Amino acid sequence: MPAAQPAADAHGAQRWRRFTSGQRLARFAVHLAIVAAIVAAIRSVEVIPEFLVDAPEQMLDLFTRMWPPDWAHYPDTIHEALMETIHIASLGTLLALVLALPVGVLAANNLVPSTPVNLFAKLILVSSRSVNSLVWALLFVGIFGPGALAGTLAIAFRSIGFVGKLFGEALEEAQAGPIEALTAAGAPWTSRMTFGYWPQVEPAFWSIALFRWDINVRESAVLGLVGAGGIGMALDSAMNLFQWDRVAVILIAIFAVVVLAEIVVTQVRKRVI
Amino acid sequence: MSADAAGRDDPFRASRWARVAWIALAVYVVYASSRMEISWERVVTGLENASRFFARMFPPNFERWELLLKGLLESLEIAVLSSAFGILLALPVGLAAARNLMPAWATWPARFVIVACRSFHPVIVAILFVKAVGFGALAGILALTVASIGFIGKLFTEAIEEISDKQVEAVRATGAPFASVLAFGVLPQVFSRFIGFSTYQLDSNLRNSTMVGIVGAGGIGGTLFAAFQRFDYDFVCAILIAIISLIMVGEVMATGVRKVFLEGATLADLFSRSGRAVRVRPLEGD
Known part of the structure; x- marks a missing residue:
């Protein structure tokens, strides 16, 4: 935040203002744009008011249909789908880590001091991140057919951008001292990487991996809605058949796995990293 | 930690737990990928589908x-x-x-x-x-x-x-x-x-x-x-x-x-x- 600016008023006395007039204008413009966007959105969005009035009743209906959950259904199909979801998230994360390492290295300017290469790597990372995992899933379902393979690849391709970006930034923040020492000792490139850079970025790397795995567990639960395997497929078929008591079991199962994943991540981070 | 030939500890030596974790990870990858039904045949048809897919994607159609x-x-x-x-x-x-x-x-x-x-x-x-x-x-x-x-x-x-x-x-x-x-x-x-x-x-x-x-x-x-x-x-x-x-x-x-x-x-x-x-x-x- 810039320092306060003194300004002389009409009588020549100093008046203190927190922002310059240019800054105030910019803030006003942003506020105006926000209000204008909200008003424009409210005026043009197509909402049917009757549906909103009806909503509490429909919600109540939904919950009475969901209760009691059909637990008997869990062992025969849902458990397997749930395990598949976890496999999709874990394998997808691992594949993304392997693929993102080289891209992250290419994106780090201190390791590869070539702007075109850096930009190319960053382009890969940005395009991976800009496409939602559901869209990646649609693409891979089109290519490999429905199933867990499409889901795994979707998770992996979506995660490359995230992991590569954060890993590249961690590499750029690595201290030059140890690397200069290694270079001075005549160490080859591989030794500089394994003994100079890797020990410095290793904690960041594992922390990014855990973080992404946690996100991927949540995301892999919905991939099945477009046919990419996992518990989303069970959810989709239960909903299409209006078996809301099964939907309730599936939702509880997803909730349990998400909470469990968060606990695992917090514990591992506390103990290992 | 054991000492190397020069009598000094190797600071880069992986700890026992880290090695166990790596092995467990490798076993998991093999097990989980075996459930993915990956086969050579599937990769070949997949690549064919992919080329057809991308051929039909271009040029993008902005008519609608x-x-x-x-x-x-x-x-x-x-x-x-x-x-x-x-x-x-x-x-x-x-x-x-x-x-x-x-x-x-x-x-x-x-x-x-x-x-x-x-x-x-x-x-x-x-x-x-x-x-x-x-x-x-x-x-x-x-x-x-x-x-x-x-x-x-x-x-x-x-x-x-x-x-x-x-x-x-x-x-x-x-x-x-x-x-x-x-x-x-x-x-x-x-x-x-x-x-x-x-x-x-x-x-x-x-x-x-x-x-x-x-x-x-x-x-x-x-x-x-x-x-x-x-x-x-x-x-x-x-x-x-x-x-x-x-x-x-x-x-x-x-x-x-x-x-x-x-x-x-x-x-x-x-x-x-x-x-x-x-x-x-x-x-x-x-």
């Missing part, structure tokens, strides 16, 4: 641009409204969940609301709202509002819990009522972080608003999914290009808002090419 524009606008409306409602509702919830300001009877319910809002993917929440309020943008707005409450509420709570007590005590010592303590002791300390995660959430809502349509909750996602199912891959390509450009424009605007509020940029700074680069700290997700 009116449909495309309508979907994009609806996504934009969903993102703007859900961010506005989400941020407004997250403020009191996040405040109520802060342990350093509120008693336990207020923090526990507020924390429960935040956890409940965070635990499901927005698309799953959208399914439930589609059932409750029918197909259309309203379901998407409600679903993303829930997601925003969860995310901003959590971060806002953490930000408030990390503030310095000194300023709060100073305001209290003047005999200020609770509202003034909040307005002059608490909020100024968390304002900059609040701007950070609000713009981030707008960005994230914009991304998700292009997706909730897959389950019928409005926006361009429905158009995209329909085009996929009808094998209109050239239209799919056009929609994807449109979505990616919308997201990039959103990112640029979010960076602009952060520059204005956090770095005191003027309008001229925003549009000058030599403007200072903002290194934005990554938050959760991306």
Whole structure:
């Protein structure tokens, strides 16, 4: 935040203002744009008011249909789908880590001091991140057919951008001292990487991996809605058949796995990293 | 740790536990990939499909641009409204969940609301709202509002819990009522972080608003999914290009808002090419 600016008023006395007039204008413009966007959105969005009035009743209906959950259904199909979801998230994360390492290295300017290469790597990372995992899933379902393979690849391709970006930034923040020492000792490139850079970025790397795995567990639960395997497929078929008591079991199962994943991540981070 | 030939410890030697972990990881990869039904045949047909797929995607077909524009606008409306409602509702919830300001009877319910809002993917929440309020943008707005409450509420709570007590005590010592303590002791300390995660959430809502349509909750996602199912891959390509450009424009605007509020940029700074680069700290997700 810039320092306060003194300004002389009409009588020549100093008046203190927190922002310059240019800054105030910019803030006003942003506020105006926000209000204008909200008003424009409210005026043009197509909402049917009757549906909103009806909503509490429909919600109540939904919950009475969901209760009691059909637990008997869990062992025969849902458990397997749930395990598949976890496999999709874990394998997808691992594949993304392997693929993102080289891209992250290419994106780090201190390791590869070539702007075109850096930009190319960053382009890969940005395009991976800009496409939602559901869209990646649609693409891979089109290519490999429905199933867990499409889901795994979707998770992996979506995660490359995230992991590569954060890993590249961690590499750029690595201290030059140890690397200069290694270079001075005549160490080859591989030794500089394994003994100079890797020990410095290793904690960041594992922390990014855990973080992404946690996100991927949540995301892999919905991939099945477009046919990419996992518990989303069970959810989709239960909903299409209006078996809301099964939907309730599936939702509880997803909730349990998400909470469990968060606990695992917090514990591992506390103990290992 | 054993000593090497020179009698010194090797500092780069992997510990026993690290080795066990690597082996376990390798076993898991083999086991999990065996369940994926990967076969050479499948890769070959996959590659054939992929080449056909990409051949049909190009050139992108913008003939139905009116449909495309309508979907994009609806996504934009969903993102703007859900961010506005989400941020407004997250403020009191996040405040109520802060342990350093509120008693336990207020923090526990507020924390429960935040956890409940965070635990499901927005698309799953959208399914439930589609059932409750029918197909259309309203379901998407409600679903993303829930997601925003969860995310901003959590971060806002953490930000408030990390503030310095000194300023709060100073305001209290003047005999200020609770509202003034909040307005002059608490909020100024968390304002900059609040701007950070609000713009981030707008960005994230914009991304998700292009997706909730897959389950019928409005926006361009429905158009995209329909085009996929009808094998209109050239239209799919056009929609994807449109979505990616919308997201990039959103990112640029979010960076602009952060520059204005956090770095005191003027309008001229925003549009000058030599403007200072903002290194934005990554938050959760991306």
